[in-house]
Amino acid sequence: MKIHQLTTLILLLSFFSCDRIANKTKEGINRGGEVVGESATEFLKVFLKELTKHWNVKLYFQMTYKKTA
Numbered sequence: 001m002k003i004h005q006l007t008t009l010i011l012l013l014s015f016f017s018c019d020r021i022a023n024k025t026k027e028g029i030n031r032g033g034e035v036v037g038e039s040a041t042e043f044l045k046v047f048l049k050e051l052t053k054h055w056n057v058k059l060y061f062q063m064t065y066k067k068t069a
Contacts, residue, residue: 052058
């Protein structure tokens with residue numbers, strides 16, 4: 001009977017440990033995505049500013065969204 005209780009305890013602890021690790025991994029990946037997005041945005045801002053400043057280039061972006069039925 002003791003071995004059954006010990007096995008159950010080990011399985012429960014393993015399950016909760018894996019769940020905690022999975023949540024921390026997910027949080028880390030989400031934070032990494034935020035950092036990459038912020039870095040890319042900052043890079044584009046500086047790049048476009050320098051491009052228009054030194055090359056006298058004017059860029060126009062048109063954001064369109066077509067809803068398909």
